[in-house]
Amino acid sequence: MCPYEAIKRDPETGKVEIDLQKCQVCGICYSACPVSAVEIVYYDYATLVNYVKKMREERKSDTLVLMCRGNSPSTREIEHILKNQGLSVKNYIPLRLPCSGRVPTDFLLKTLKLGIKSIVSIQCEDAFCRFKEGTKISTRRFILTKNVLDQLGLDKNSVRVIKHSRKAVYDTEKCVGCDKCVFICPYKAIEPEPFATPKILNEECMGCGACALVCPYDAIQVEGFEFENVLKLYTESARKLKAEGKFPVILVFCCQWAEFSVLDNPESLLLKKAVVLEVPCFKSLDPGHVINALHNGFDGVMAAVCSNEDCKLQEGGETAERNMTVLKNALKKIDLLERFELYRISPRCTDDFNQKLEEFSRRIAALPRLEVEAKPNV
Ligand code: SF4
Ligand code: SF4
Incomplete structure (x- = not known):
């Protein structure tokens, strides 16, 4: 069985x-x-x-x-x-x-x-x-x-x-028909249309979010994980925790299958001054979210990600690693690299998530506080 x-x-x-x-x-x-x-x-x-x-x-x-x-x-x-x-x-x-x-x-x-x-x-x-x-x-x-x-x-x-399954959806008003999403989809779930928005084959789409990450116009998103909604969620949380004088305030982006208990009870982390947001797969996380979170008041951002062997989506692990290289280069240029870390975790080890979070929080606590910056989001 x-x-x-x-x-x-x-x-x-x-x-x-x-x-x-x-x-x-x-x-x-x-x-x-x-x-x-x-x-x-x-x-x-x-x-x-x-x-x-x-x-x-x-x-x-x-x-x-x-x-x-x-x-x-x-x-x-x-x-x-x-x-x-x-x-x-x-x-x-x-x-x-x-x-x-x-x-x-x-x-x-x-x-x-x-x-x-x-x-x-x-x-x-x-x-x-x-x-x-x-x-x-x-x-x-x-x-x-x-x-x-x-x-x-x-x-x-x-x-x-x-x-019910989550699917990618288009905003046809934003789409310019560049077809980048067609080539990136690992499930061949997007078909090009001549001079028009491509077509999503719903029965093939696995909701992995790879298409959303490459679209230069935010014209395709996965239901429930729209860029603006995710941005709003962590921005509000950071400001609230900062206003309460909490330090260090940590944001965790967590793959949906890398952790079990915490994702179904996210409030349990507030005592630890951490906010957890789940993503369908780390490969679909826009690196811009990490930079925005640090500009919006989080003192550190941690990614909790499945190992390549445990990844439940095609090309998830490899794509996540490529995205990480881009993100780390960007963070280095703006002197924020030490405020980000990626950990491979699994629900097989029951306390893995909490241990990594504590380890990361201690490291961030040794750094100065990050204030909310009036910078436009990326
Ligand atoms: S990548 Fe974005 S703009 Fe290009 S075809 Fe796909 S949805 Fe449209
Ligand atoms: S969400 Fe993933 S599977 Fe669905 S269309 Fe986009 S890239 Fe393809």
Whole structure:
């Protein structure tokens, strides 16, 4: 069942072992094991159940919305996605996970027992699933749950699946038809059109953002990661933390699959005077954001990135390295190089992210404070 062939049975001893170098921490084995023989560090059954109990109490809601991280950059997108599907849900319990394939059927049934009346799972389209089989497994699990509910005489429509994936979108008013985006797309998802804006093949687009980075006119962006929105998010955060007298204030750009817990609970970092923003892949991060963040009051910027072997997108690692060279040269020229660092991290090592953040914060704390500069953003 493991999509990464990380689980093997020793032919001599019969013992089942997990190869941690191959494991991508998708959690599919954990959610599928009928005798709960696999333990998992993130999002285990008890943690998920306790979260739903707590949130049900706090929000007085009986609707649970599960979503894959890959299709929803943040909880603010949920209402929009639900509305597009004709669902008007204002008060709900959001549960954001790296992959919906890691949710066991027992958990779905338990939440219904706890008083949840409706479960909506917003999951990535099959071909978009970053964990290869996660969406397919999750879909089968929801069909199973519906059948169980039906056989028990309960409402099978209380569980519902919506498939949604982030895609690149054009601003045709800005596009000059230069076709740079056509050549950069590693998925051949953009077709040139004679003397016009190219065409995005939605079924091929993986939302990697490589096209957005090369467009000289900001005419193509990935939904939810638009340049101006990202800029606004960190600019506001920096000013607020600075106004509170915090130092050193750190911005972390983090690949969506390089870290698990912190990305689903970004407020936990505020105590550490850090703000985390996730990116679909580090290759799509505009180096201009790092410079803008330092000009807007952050004392340091850290990138938390998957290793090349763990990258879930084509050419992600290699492109990120090329972009890094450009960025480091630019930072050197403006004397800000020591305020940036890129770390390779993985959710396999549970405390990797926090350790790197502490290491980086100590280094930045030894430097003078950076004030907000009245410079135009790049
Ligand atoms: S790179 Fe930008 S301007 Fe050029 S064709 Fe693509 S979207 Fe249009
Ligand atoms: S987001 Fe990535 S996959 Fe989609 S069109 Fe742009 S480069 Fe291609």
